[in-house]
Amino acid sequence: MERSHLQHESKKARPVTGDLFAKCREFTTAHEVMAAGYYPYFRPISSALGDEVVVHGMEMIMIGSNNYLGLVNDPRVKEAAIAATRKYGSGCTGSRFLNGTLDLHEELEERLAKFMKRDAALVFSTGFQTNLGTISCLVSKDDVILMDRSDHASIVDGCRLAYGKIIKYAHNDMKDLERALNIAVTNGVRGGILIITDGVFSMEGDIVDLPRLCKIAEEFGARVMVDDAHSIGVLGKGGRGTAEHFEMIDRVGVTMGTFSKSFASLGGFIVGDSSTVHYVKHFARELIFSASIPPGAAAAVLAALDIMEAEPERREHLWKNTHKMHRGFRDLGFNIGETATPIVPVMIGDDMSCFKLWRDLSDNGIFANAIIPPAVAPGMSLIRTSYTATHTDSQLDRVLETFARLGKKYGII
Numbered sequence: 001m002e003r004s005h006l007q008h009e010s011k012k013a014r015p016v017t018g019d020l021f022a023k024c025r026e027f028t029t030a031h032e033v034m035a036a037g038y039y040p041y042f043r044p045i046s047s048a049l050g051d052e053v054v055v056h057g058m059e060m061i062m063i064g065s066n067n068y069l070g071l072v073n074d075p076r077v078k079e080a081a082i083a084a085t086r087k088y089g090s091g092c093t094g095s096r097f098l099n100g101t102l103d104l105h106e107e108l109e110e111r112l113a114k115f116m117k118r119d120a121a122l123v124f125s126t127g128f129q130t131n132l133g134t135i136s137c138l139v140s141k142d143d144v145i146l147m148d149r150s151d152h153a154s155i156v157d158g159c160r161l162a163y164g165k166i167i168k169y170a171h172n173d174m175k176d177l178e179r180a181l182n183i184a185v186t187n188g189v190r191g192g193i194l195i196i197t198d199g200v201f202s203m204e205g206d207i208v209d210l211p212r213l214c215k216i217a218e219e220f221g222a223r224v225m226v227d228d229a230h231s232i233g234v235l236g237k238g239g240r241g242t243a244e245h246f247e248m249i250d251r252v253g254v255t256m257g258t259f260s261k262s263f264a265s266l267g268g269f270i271v272g273d274s275s276t277v278h279y280v281k282h283f284a285r286e287l288i289f290s291a292s293i294p295p296g297a298a299a300a301v302l303a304a305l306d307i308m309e310a311e312p313e314r315r316e317h318l319w320k321n322t323h324k325m326h327r328g329f330r331d332l333g334f335n336i337g338e339t340a341t342p343i344v345p346v347m348i349g350d351d352m353s354c355f356k357l358w359r360d361l362s363d364n365g366i367f368a369n370a371i372i373p374p375a376v377a378p379g380m381s382l383i384r385t386s387y388t389a390t391h392t393d394s395q396l397d398r399v400l401e402t403f404a405r406l407g408k409k410y411g412i413i
């Protein structure tokens with residue numbers, strides 16, 4: 001209904017305010033990019049989610065997923081999801097707190113705690129909610145949060161929800177962290193301090209300097225929380241993430257993970273000591289007031305965990321593919337930043353050049369992601385590529401050949 005019509009109908013004259021929805025009509029950028037044929041978002045995939053997918057009838061090599069271990073279409077994972085759906089039903093219709101806890105959720109928490117070599121685990125409905133709920137309930141009014149400037153949006157929003165003071169430090173810069181901590185302490189911290197970092201940074205693919213971060217945290221008596229969304233199944237001898245990679249599992253306070261990447265499902269979790277997990281379980285609003293993950297999603301994670309533990313060769317293959325792509329891009333002369341993981345960003349700079357390369361990649365059957373601000377800093381737009389254990393050499397060679405051709409066309413290499 002038109003606003004003028006609404007106003008017309010109201011009997012009493014009221015002061016006219018701005019139209020809250022005006023900004024929606026005025027937001028034209030996405031339509032302009034669509035009209036120009038460069039819109040890279042919300043692409044509907046109509047096939048199985050493998051290393052090749054179909055979009056608008058075209059077969060494409062998928063280098064835009066987070067399916068690191070290639071388990072999304074593993075028959076064992078799918079069968080587990082189907083069997084649990086048959087047994088329990090399609091959804092839980094309530095939160096963990098009330099009617100939404102299944103024996104399956106408890107089994108999953110026990111398995112996750114054991115796998116991550118920690119006392120306890122707690123499963124949330126998404127990774128995003130895990131960060132929102134955990135950070136906002138652990139950090140109170142008198143506490144201080146120190147967060148990396150490149151931390152994931154869910155950490156940023158979790159900090160916004162928390163009542164504590166937020167201080168950002170330069171990306172993975174431990175000197176800056178120390179400087180920020182010194183200022184915080186000099187100004188007086190009445191409560192405690194939480195340092196929150198991504199383990200693997202989701203757009204850049206670099207790994208946090210956890211040994212130095214933990215050392216600094218211990219000097220200041222601060223607690224550490226690591227977001228291992230992109231690290232579990234990928235980093236460490238047993239795929240346990242960043243802390244295992246640096247052999248310092250007992251020095252991290254809380255680790256969060258998500259089921260939407262290596263675990264091939266949907267949901268998130270934290271692991272830590274029993275009292276911390278117990279506290280979050282009773283105070284995290286995102287857990288208490290939101291429905292739990294469906295049985296099929298929980299069973300898929302359990303099956304993925306079985307495979308993760310039984311088939312370390314998957315991780316070995318993932319790293320073989322990762323090293324091939326690091327070498328391949330660097331030999332061609334692309335700038336792939338500081339990545340040390342299967343996330344390989346191809347640095348471009350401005351948004352439009354990024355969209356143009358994305359479009360050409362897409363026309364050449366490569367499904368990659370165009371990443372622009374606010375996901376990265378202004379002027380740092382990039383094509384995010386990421387690799388899986390199941391990519392074949394011939395698929396990866398085709399990716400490199402296409403990038404080589406287009407990189408020359410656009411003067412990037």
Ligand code: PMP
Nearest residue numbers: 126127128152154202229258260
């Ligand atoms: N943390 C990081 C570092 C992520 O990259 C993501 C998702 N991309 C999340 C948290 C949120 O996880 P989910 O998508 O499972 O909600």
